[in-house]
Amino acid sequence: MEIVDKLLNHSRLALSKAITAVENEYDDAVKIMTEIYPHTGNAYVIGITGPPGAGKSTLTDKLAKEYRKRGKTVGIVAIDPTSPYSGGAILGDRIRMMDLMADEGIFVRSMATRGSLGGLSQKAGDAVKLMDAYGMDVIIIETVGVGQSEVDIVKTADTTMVVVIPGMGDDIQAIKAGILEIGDLFTINKADREGTDKLNIEIEMMLELNPEHVGWRPPINRTIASKGEGIEAVVDSIEAHKAYLIDSGKLNDIRKKRIKNEVEAMLNDRVNRYIDKEVIQTQEFDDLVVKMQSREIEPYSVVDDIVGKVLK
Ligand SMILES: Nc1nc2c(ncn2[C@@H]2O[C@H](COP(=O)(O)OP(=O)(O)O)[C@@H](O)[C@H]2O)c(=O)[nH]1
Ligand SMILES: [Mg+2]
Helix, strand or coil: CHHHHHHHCCCHHHHHHHHHHHHCCCCCHHHHHHHHHHHCCCCEEEEEEECCCCCHHHHHHHHHHHHHHCCCCEEEEEECCCCCCCCHHHHHHHHHHHHHHCCCCEEEEEECCCCCCCCHHHHHHHHHHHHHHHCCCEEEEEEECCCHHHHHHHHCCCEEEEEECCCCCCHHHHCCHHHHHCCCEEEECCCCCCCHHHHHHHHHHHHHHCCCCCCCCCCEEECEHHHCECHHHHHHHHHHHHHHHHHHCHHHHHHHHHHHHHHHHHHHHHHHHHHHHHHHCCHHHHHHHHHHHCCCCCHHHHHHHHHHHHHC
16 A cells, blocks of 8 residues: 555655544455555654653653653654543643654644544554554653553553653552552652652552562652653663563563453454444344343353354
8 A cells, every 4th residue: 555655765744644534444455555564663662651741741751852862763652532622731742742743753643532432442553563564673661550541552562651640639549559550560650749749758668568460579669741851761770670671571461461362352443343333233222122121031041042142
């Protein structure tokens, strides 16, 4: 396909159009992904999550610039389920994007969730692959850690960083436990604020109680992202985690699991769509529902019948 050839030849426009095709499920999206797939698997993927307003976008911007200093190209996929109508956040992202876009070695893409998170993790994963095929060395996915879907998105990363800030009330408790567990590293941003030491101790205690990270102790870094302070140490920590994953052979395992999860999601999606169209949205099914309601038949054998027919 022409668009794929152009993308592989570093056309930013082609990359942008390909992501749009995936995002909007255009007819050629699957074909694009099919042709791009052999060219993926080279980028290092970093997931950044944390509560809204923690400074994830500010941090992402600074991390991207630090990676550029180190000679790496960077792709950014920003997902904010509270957008598109939260005004400030989007405007802020746009301004930062324009700033970053001036650099050829950086490509930023915001993905709106349009009210529903369904299929978003797949679309985000596809956007990552497109940037990977384009040739970005490092790809950062930024997402608000509010629900399972967002957690699923960052789980596709090689290294996951959880951003927290002091003064969130019952600090740690205010953040979903599930998010803390996925952190390969922690960044206390807004370290210019009071409560930074306390938060640091709380995270350390939580890590003590949750010895899930065998072989790797998640480091806790402090940053003032808005001033660009502490950024180098964060990149050093990410690189240390990457080296650990490579040396221990875990990077292979993570990527194998990622492919497994992706294919499982694709299969589930395909089967769900098929059942919805061919079974649920039919008059025949409506008639069955009426019969179940009047207790003429029961749902268990209905399900058996349908599954038998679908799997045939
Ligand atoms: N005081 C302080 N403010 C910060 C820091 N980092 C970011 N901010 C501000 O926090 C607000 C939210 O930042 P943003 O990056 O959009 O947060 P996100 O929602 O997590 O992406 C912005 O007004 C930033 O300027 C920091 O280290 N200290
Ligand atoms: Mg943001």
